Amino acid sequence: MKRINLLLIAVATLAGAVAFATPVPRHSNQEAAPIFVKTIPPGYRDWKLISVAREEGELNDIRAILGNDEAIKAYREAKLPFPEGTIIARLAWSHDASEENNKTFGRPQSFVAGAPKNGVQFMIKDSKKYASTGGWGYGHFDDGKPTDDSMLKACFPCHQAIKDRDFVFTRYSH
């Protein structure tokens, strides 16, 4: 009996140590305050292309999703979850009819990227720092300046819809 009791204490202590070392997301009445991305990751405009997209409606833009090397490697190997350090960037521009292209094609069909629009957004994977939002930090920058937290609080609730893809909507385009 004494041995079993000692073992139980050891296990409980170990479990306590682990719980102490690894902050788990707190729930309900003592939820952890989400942390957001407030600094633009350097060099993101040089990153490789993940995919492109078009948003109609109020956003009305054409966009590109770029990824750092960690992101691209994970996408190409179809590995989930994304590794620590993964960063995904979403750039967007106005969706402008191109008179020049239309003249060449002989019909109105061509739209190109105009001025930057709807800011630049980032998702950064850091399971500890961003534990309260699925391990991802969300950031949005207009003209290089970080947006208010009120806007960023809306990111995670929507991304939860695709928890099974590690909260990332964009698929890689081959």
Add this chain to the structure above:
Amino acid sequence: MKRINLLLIAVATLAGAVAFATPVPRHSNQEAAPIFVKTIPPGYRDWKLISVAREEGELNDIRAILGNDEAIKAYREAKLPFPEGTIIARLAWSHDASEENNKTFGRPQSFVAGAPKNGVQFMIKDSKKYASTGGWGYGHFDDGKPTDDSMLKACFPCHQAIKDRDFVFTRYSH
């Protein structure tokens, strides 16, 4: 007089040598046959993003234009003409409504890149090799295979419309 005559002969000979060494585009009834790009430049999917675009009509795709390092440097420095070795790649995918995104946004507005569509195209700058088509070689590949010359013959006549931008339609998106 003898010295002047000898000098004239020397200049004429030199001019002849230069004309022989540098093939100039021939015109009208003895036009040079255009040369096209028949091999896919390796690693193009890793290149940096120049811009994105959307074609409606029969093409009905969403596209990305990537550039090798020479292309990106020239674009960013706004230097024309593009240097020798510049390569510009045009990728395209089907323009697919995203039910998943629309559900998240709460309205039908979102289009993403689907399967690859309308082939992959390249422009390669080599002023000597492609002298008869403005210094650019044009290539189009469907499922990795080069297309017929008949299609490629249509590239240069259209690109001539923007000779003042060194025959390149796409502008760099910041």
